[in-house]
Amino acid sequence: MELLRPSKADEAAAALGNGSVALAGGTEVVPLLREGLLHADTLVQLTDAVPRGVDGTRIGAGTTLAELEVDPQIPQALREACSLAASPQLRAMGTLGGNLLQATRCWYWRLGFDCWLHGGERCFAKDGAHREHAIFGNDRCASAHPSDVAAALLALGATVRTTQRELPIAELYRLPSDDNRETTTLARDELILELDVPTPDASTYLKAMDRRKWAFPLVGVAAASRGGEIRIALAGVAPTPWLLDGPAALDAATPLPGTAYKVEIARALVRRATEGVDPTGG
Numbered sequence: 001m002e003l004l005r006p007s008k009a010d011e012a013a014a015a016l017g018n019g020s021v022a023l024a025g026g027t028e029v030v031p032l033l034r035e036g037l038l039h040a041d042t043l044v045q046l047t048d049a050v051p052r053g054v055d056g057t058r059i060g061a062g063t064t065l066a067e068l069e070v071d072p073q074i075p076q077a078l079r080e081a082c083s084l085a086a087s088p089q090l091r092a093m094g095t096l097g098g099n100l101l102q103a104t105r106c107w108y109w110r111l112g113f114d115c116w117l118h119g120g121e122r123c124f125a126k127d128g129a130h131r132e133h134a135i136f137g138n139d140r141c142a143s144a145h146p147s148d149v150a151a152a153l154l155a156l157g158a159t160v161r162t163t164q165r166e167l168p169i170a171e172l173y174r175l176p177s178d179d180n181r182e183t184t185t186l187a188r189d190e191l192i193l194e195l196d197v198p199t200p201d202a203s204t205y206l207k208a209m210d211r212r213k214w215a216f217p218l219v220g221v222a223a224a225s226r227g228g229e230i231r232i233a234l235a236g237v238a239p240t241p242w243l244l245d246g247p248a249a250l251d252a253a254t255p256l257p258g259t260a261y262k263v264e265i266a267r268a269l270v271r272r273a274t275e276g277v278d279p280t281g282g
């Protein structure tokens, strides 16, 4: 396998596609290559090509989660989401861009089952083990998006700048459909360069997990208030990060038999998170 290390973003983007895969911290790419779930003739190392660091509201996609969790310029919800993700070692390597693009943790998918998301006919999780799976958007694939960080950025109303465009973070994600089973809208030769994260009046991130450390979100709830409005976004509840149109929107959840408990956890965390950022103190 060849390793390229371009120094410019446009060179890195031009090298992608046709068997070339972007490599940031490698905490996701390397396990996927090892398991045969990702194939690459060439790895394009992004270290010198993608911005790293925080400058006011702008965050380079190459910034590690460990750098973000201690940076005072970063809104609290994002710092908390980073500090509750993975382990210290993984946060020291894992970057913001890589975190947003991590693949599902659904074990059927990770074990290489020919499931619907892999292009097959059925979702094995729906009939099988699905305690960690989705309560929204689970019509075709019931996977639960694992990124704490993406939910925080969604509540904060972040904008993503890529080598091709600028878009609200909500538009980086899509529910997979029969004719397109991708869960992001990023093109094969498109790189995330940086995010712009508006400063909220207040924000928080709460996470329910099986262990108190080093566990993916069963349910993660981010809330951010700005100018009297509160935005809420969830992790671990749908195949993509999920924007919640207020606490009552949980009534529209479509849980599987084994994920009904997540609705109750989400209700409790949404209540606590919104109380925590409510400017009226309510």
Ligand SMILES: Cc1cc2nc3c(=O)[nH]c(=O)nc-3n(C[C@H](O)[C@H](O)[C@H](O)COP(=O)(O)OP(=O)(O)OC[C@H]3O[C@@H](n4cnc5c(N)ncnc54)[C@H](O)[C@@H]3O)c2cc1C
Residues within 6 Å of the ligand: 021, 022, 023, 024, 025, 026, 027, 028, 029, 030, 046, 050, 061, 062, 065, 084, 085, 086, 087, 090, 093, 094, 095, 096, 097, 098, 099, 100, 101, 102, 146, 147, 148, 149, 190, 191, 192, 193, 214, 215, 216, 217
């Ligand atoms: C055991 C374990 C536990 C974890 N727990 C959590 C958790 O609780 N919460 C959580 O949120 N995350 C968790 N993670 C995910 C972890 O945070 C990510 O693996 C990490 O942030 C990915 O960053 P990376 O730089 O290593 O990405 P890489 O592995 O280098 O890349 C990941 C993907 O993103 C692409 N990519 C990377 N950067 C860019 C870019 N700038 N533009 C375009 N494409 C890019 C790569 O091509 C690849 O497809 C966990 C991971 C592991 C292995």
Ligand code: SF4
Residues within 6 Å of the ligand: 104, 106, 107, 108, 109, 115, 116, 117, 118, 122, 123, 124, 125, 126, 133, 140, 141, 142, 143
């Ligand atoms: S939840 Fe999605 S990834 Fe998991 S088995 Fe079903 S289709 Fe595959």
